[in-house]
Amino acid sequence: MSSPKQVPTKFNPTLGEGVYEYFITNYLIHWFQAKTVKPDVYNRAMKELTLLNKRKAKQANKDNISTVSKQNIDSEREEVKKLGERPSSAIVTRRNPSKQEQASGSRNIQLENGRLKSEIHALEEQLSEVYLELQDKSSRLNRMKEDLKNSVQEVNDLKIRLSKLAGDKLRDNNPDLADLSDTxxxxxxxxxxxxxxxxxxxxxxxxxxxxxxxxxxxxxxxxxxxxxxxxxxxxxxxxxxxxxxxxxxxxxxxxxxxxxxxxxxxxxxxxxxxxxxxxxxxxxxxxxxxxxxxxxxxxxxxxxxxxxxxxxxxxxxxxxxxxxxxxxxxxxxMALSEDIKGMKFNTDIYKPYTRSIRDVKTPVVELHVWPALHLHDGGPLVAKGVAQPNAK
Structure with missing residues (x-):
């Protein structure tokens, strides 16, 4: 096995490096590069190094927060200390104003109170006037609405009467015009x-x-x-x-x-x-x-x-x-037909009873069964009658 290149020979704990981290960084990596360490060993070691770095970063963050909190506490303590060193006379003056100041403030409050009461009284009088005026206008409006309602009703009544009079005048002695509302x-x-x-x-x-x-x-x-x-x-x-x-x-x-x-x-x-x-x-x-x-x-x-x-x-x-x-x-x-036996059988006025007039040349009425109905005497036919025509 060949020795790794540029391998540090001295461990420096003052740099904050752990033994394990130091070993991986300065030895294992070089051995892996020299192919004297298996890849699975190298990969496992690198994962552990990553986890180690994450824990270190998390711890560093906590340390920073603790430092800031400590600084804030120290700052607040310093501020409280400064407040405690202020002269006590200023505090006494602020807590216990002089009798002259108290009398002056009381007069000012009384004057302000009187002014506000006057304004409230004036506003109440204005509100009362506005309320009375509103009531008067409301009463006038209601009377106007009632008058308008009565006027509209009168106009409608007059229209109905006028329409009825016009219709009656048209229908008077004019049976050809019928009132469709009449049953x-x-x-x-x-x-x-x-x-x-x-x-x-x-x-x-x-x-x-x-x-x-x-x-x-x-x-x-x-x-x-x-x-x-x-x-x-x-x-x-x-x-x-x-x-x-x-x-x-x-x-x-x-x-x-x-x-x-x-x-x-x-x-x-x-x-x-x-x-x-x-x-x-x-x-x-x-x-x-x-x-x-x-x-x-x-x-x-x-x-x-x-x-x-x-x-x-x-x-x-x-x-x-x-x-x-x-x-x-x-x-x-209205009028009924003038039924006379032997009169000509008019199919416009009568319907045959039981006999047909199809084969009869000059049919006449042999028997009246039901009278015909006319609109008026000598007027148009409203309903046909029934009659029996003569035999062949």
Whole structure:
């Protein structure tokens, strides 16, 4: 084995080097370079040297911190020592001011206190004035809001009244214009009138006994027409009586007495609105009175005594009278078709009952089953009637 190059021959402990560190640095490294030490031995030794250096660095850092802390403590001790060496007279003066200084400070505090009280009093007065002014403005604002609300309500009421007056003026004696908000307008009455034929008419027809089909149809048709005439007569009598009382005269429609003035027009409009408003109640009362007043006498002529009137026939008669009252209170009153036997069968007005008119050259009405409904007398058709045409 050859000796390492430049190997130190003297260990110097004053340099702070440990024996192990000194051995590795000055011997083992040179031996490794000379290839007289195995690599695994060299690597293990170098790892231990690295750990040793880390421990030394950590210890050095702790030593520095301890040095700084000691210096800070010494500095604080020196400062305390200096404070303790100050003259005691200065401390006594600062702790015990003279009576003159105390009196002067007390006067200054009293003056400052008085000034602050004056400012607070002035601010309280200003705040009170502002509060009163705010209350006054708030009250005025509330009154203005209430006035505005009332004004808006008045404007809306006037708009509604104006719209209603304009609509009433357009619809007055003009049945072609309908109020779509009215559930009892002519088109709706036409639907309900046709539903009676589909429902109550069929039930009453099935329950009439001891009569053939033609006789049953004639009885039911006559009941419907009689109900309309009954309601129309009551309506005309009420109108003439009420208008006669209000105007202190008997008015005959179409005569010179029924001249249109502002007074009569207003009465007419008010009566018309009252009739519409009370129609649901009046219609029920009229329907209930129709059975004893007219139906029983009508059926006596057809050999049907009162005790043989079935419930379905009674219900049918009341339904006819009820819907007819709604018809006559319309302005102008609605009208039923003028049913005459032998008249030409008009398919625009009637629907065939059980026979077809396809093969009939000149069909005529042989039997009226259900009357047609018109908007007013001589007016357009609202609901078709039903009639039996003649045979071939």
């Amino acid at each position: 009892n307008r002519p088109t709706e009455l036409g639907k309900r009138f046709s539903e009676i034929y589909d429902n109550e008419w069929s039930d009453a027809f099935e329950n009439i006994e001891k009569k053939d089909e033609t006789e049953k149809v004639r009885i039911l048709h006559e009941v419907a027409v009689s109900a309309f005439k009954y309601c129309h007569g009551i309506f005309r009598g009420q109108v003439e009586e009420i208008r006669g009382i209000l105007l202190q005269e008997t008015l005959n429609p179409g005569s010179d007495e029924s001249r249109k003035t502002t007074k009569t027009v207003n009465i007419h409009n008010n009566l018309k609105e009252m009739r519409k408003q009370f129609a649901p109640i009046t219609a029920v009362n009229v329907a209930q009175n129709f059975v004893p007043d007219r139906l029983e006498d009508l059926l006596q002529g057809t050999q049907i005594p009162p005790e043989e009137i079935t419930d379905s026939l009674r219900k049918y008669a009341m339904k006819c009278a009820e819907i007819c009252w709604y018809m006559v209170v319309c302005d102008p009153p």
